[in-house]
Amino acid sequence: MTRLDQYSESERAHLLGLPCPEFDTAPFAAAPELDMLRVAVISTAGLHTKGDRPFDMGASDYRLIPSETPAGDLVMSHISTNFDRTGFQMDLNTVFPLDRLNELAGKGFIGSVAAYHYSFMGATEPEKMEGTARDLAKIMKKDRVSAVLLVPV
Amino acid sequence: MGGLAHYIEDEGIPTTQISLIREHTEKIKPPRALWVSFDLGRPLGSPNDAEFQLSVLEHALSLFKAPSGPVLEDFPHDAPDTVDQPVSVACPVSFRPASETQSSTQRLSEQFLSEAGQMRTWYDISLNTRNRTTMGISGMSPQDTADFINRFIDARSRTELMDDPNLSDRLRLACEDIKAYYLEAVRAQPGQPTDSKSLADWFWGETVAARVINAARKICMDADSEKMKILGKLLLVPRNQMHRFNK
Numbered sequence: 001m002t003r004l005d006q007y008s009e010s011e012r013a014h015l016l017g018l019p020c021p022e023f024d025t026a027p028f029a030a031a032p033e034l035d036m037l038r039v040a041v042i043s044t045a046g047l048h049t050k051g052d053r054p055f056d057m058g059a060s061d062y063r064l065i066p067s068e069t070p071a072g073d074l075v076m077s078h079i080s081t082n083f084d085r086t087g088f089q090m091d092l093n094t095v096f097p098l099d100r101l102n103e104l105a106g107k108g109f110i111g112s113v114a115a116y117h118y119s120f121m122g123a124t125e126p127e128k129m130e131g132t133a134r135d136l137a138k139i140m141k142k143d144r145v146s147a148v149l150l151v152p153v
Numbered sequence: 154m155g156g157l158a159h160y161i162e163d164e165g166i167p168t169t170q171i172s173l174i175r176e177h178t179e180k181i182k183p184p185r186a187l188w189v190s191f192d193l194g195r196p197l198g199s200p201n202d203a204e205f206q207l208s209v210l211e212h213a214l215s216l217f218k219a220p221s222g223p224v225l226e227d228f229p230h231d232a233p234d235t236v237d238q239p240v241s242v243a244c245p246v247s248f249r250p251a252s253e254t255q256s257s258t259q260r261l262s263e264q265f266l267s268e269a270g271q272m273r274t275w276y277d278i279s280l281n282t283r284n285r286t287t288m289g290i291s292g293m294s295p296q297d298t299a300d301f302i303n304r305f306i307d308a309r310s311r312t313e314l315m316d317d318p319n320l321s322d323r324l325r326l327a328c329e330d331i332k333a334y335y336l337e338a339v340r341a342q343p344g345q346p347t348d349s350k351s352l353a354d355w356f357w358g359e360t361v362a363a364r365v366i367n368a369a370r371k372i373c374m375d376a377d378s379e380k381m382k383i384l385g386k387l388l389l390v391p392r393n394q395m396h397r398f399n400k
Contacts, residue, residue, distance in 0.1 A: 003190055004176060011393055020180040021156045028184050031167040031217035039214070042161075044154050054290050054326055057383065072285035077326060082391050084194030084349035085329075086336050089287045091200035100197070100206045110214060126156025133157050137164035147217060148161055149210075150170035150183075151196050152154040 021126050032111075037147040039105075040114035040140055041065075044122030045088070045095045045153035046078030055079065055121035060128040062136060065117040067098065079123050083153055095153055114145045122152060155181030169216045171196045171209070172225070182223045185216035189228045191235075192349045198232040200347060205233055240346040242355035244339050246271050261368065262303040264361045269299045269331070272338040279341035288333040291326035295334050298327045299362075306368045321373070321380045325388055328366050335362055357394040366390060367398045 004012045031037070046055045048063035054077035055063075065074065071092040076085060087094035098117065105113050118136060120129060140148065155178055158168040162184045169185040172178040173193055178186045189209060191198050197206040209228060216224050246268045255263070273295065280286050291298055304310040305324055314320055336352055339345055346352065357363045366389055373385025390398065 004174070008393070014392065015174060016176060018177070020177050021159075022180060023159050023182065025159075025163070026182060026184070026223055027159060027162040028222045029162050029165050029167040034214060034217060037214070037217065042157060044157070050289050054322070056322055057380070057388075075287050075290050077290045077329065079325065079388055081329075081388055082193070082393070084192050084353065085287070085333065086340070086347075086349055086352045087192070087195040087200045089333060089337050090340065090347065093203070093206050094195050094197050094200045097197050097206055097210055100203065100210050103203075103207065104210060104214070109211065120157065122154060126154075126160075129157060130160050133160040134164055137161045137166050140161075140166060141164075145166060147214075148158075148166055148168045149213060150154050150158055150161075150168055152171060152173050153194055153196060 019125070032146050035108055035111055037110045038112045038114055038144050039101060039110050039147045039149055040143065040145040041096065041098065041101065041117040041149050041151060042136075043096050043117070043119040043151045043153065045119060045151070046076050046121035046123075047074050047096055047119035048077065049073045050075055058124055058128070059121045060124050060132055062118045062120045062132060065096075065119060067113055067115050067117065069098075071099075078121050078153065095151065097149075097151070101149070111146075114140070114143050116140075116143055155183035155186065158183035158186075167217060169213050171213055175225075175227075178225055182225075184222045185213075185219060185224045187213040187216060187226050187228055191232045194349065195232065199234045202233060205230075234348050236346070236348045236350065239351040239354045240348070242339060242345055242351055242359070244342065244355065244359070246361075258307055258368070261361065261365060262307065265303060265365045266299055268361045269295060269334070272335055275338035275341045276334055279337045282341065286333070286337060288330045288337065291323065291330045293327065293330065295331075298330050298334070301327050302331065302365055302369060306365060306372060311372070321378065321384045324369060324373070325384055328369065328389055331362055331366070332356060335360060353391070353394065357391070357397055363390075363394075363397075370398075 172186040172188040175188040370389040
């Protein structure tokens with residue numbers, strides 16, 4: 001479990017010592033009603049389709065994951081070895097819940113699922129991803145995305 | 154993760170997120186976050202538990218109803234397959250007796266190839282049953298991946314590899330692929346556990362493959378290249394498994 005009090009002292013100290021960006025602003029965009037949302041997923045698990053470029057140290061770019069991508073076409077090249085990959089190996093939805101999102105759209109909990117989803121590689125400092133993330137937001141608007149689900153790893 | 158939320162929300166698209174380390178999210182203050190108590194690497198909780206995953210998603214998406222933020226809520230359930238104590242993974246592998254003329258590296262390499270070969274049947278069963286493998290980021294077959302790592306840990310064959318400017322990347326991807334190969338294979342065996350700790354303890358504590366990756370780690374630590382040093386120091390063996398190799 002990711003309850004820090006259950007980690008070893010050294011591991012807890014390491015995780016607590018990781019740098020976190022702090023922001024002076026607190027943006028908060030109004031969201032449509034849930035059943036009107038068109039949702040895109042952004043993962044930081046370093047996911048990509050087989051044949052696409054693996055992530056490297058310091059990568060601040062993203063890989064595109066079309067909504068219809070079969071689970072068997074996705075692999076993970078995140079540089080960190082300090083998190084579990086067996087959940088992903090057993091079931092893509094453990095890290096990238098596209099099937100579940102489609103089910104929620106099917107029963108009307110959300111409006112629809114976007115045509116494209118994205119993965120960054122979360123070991124890179126977020127500040128280095130700012131330009132790419134802002135550009136990506138503009139692309140998502142053209143895909144009529146009205147809400148983003150961010151999923152870490 | 155929370156940083157990305159700030160940037161995207163600032164561009165006008167509302168975001169919600171899953172948080173795995175609450176203390177980080179408290180500092181970053183993304184607009185909407187649902188903290189979950191799950192393992193790092195399992196943000197939706199448990200594999201193959203659609204009902205539980207749906208519950209996590211519904212909670213995270215329901216944060217869009219909040220009139221103002223930042224919002225940080227706690228998901229009220231632990232993952233169903235969480236274990237307090239890891240379960241033993243039984244996966245016996247037999248080796249040929251070592252020849253007295255072999256070096257310790259040669260014996261290790263030979264045992265690795267033998268072990269990887271014995272995993273192949275289970276890996277194929279996994280692949281055929283699930284029609285999916287997460288192995289493949291190195292672009293090599295299981296056999297070629299094992300051969301490549303063996304060539305790296307042997308001083309004589311390593312010299313042929315050292316001219317490759319992408320060697321550190323290739324080695325990292327090969328080690329990830331071998332782990333995926335072993336873990337998918339062992340999971341195909343009947344009655345094996347699904348929790349992350351039992352499977353990690355088996356791989357790092359019981360397999361020759363882990364000893365080979367550790368041998369590669371030590372070589373990387375002594376390399377001249379800064380990238381190789383980082384690979385050895387941080388990216389091959391998990392911090393919480395290093396105690397096995399520091400004896």
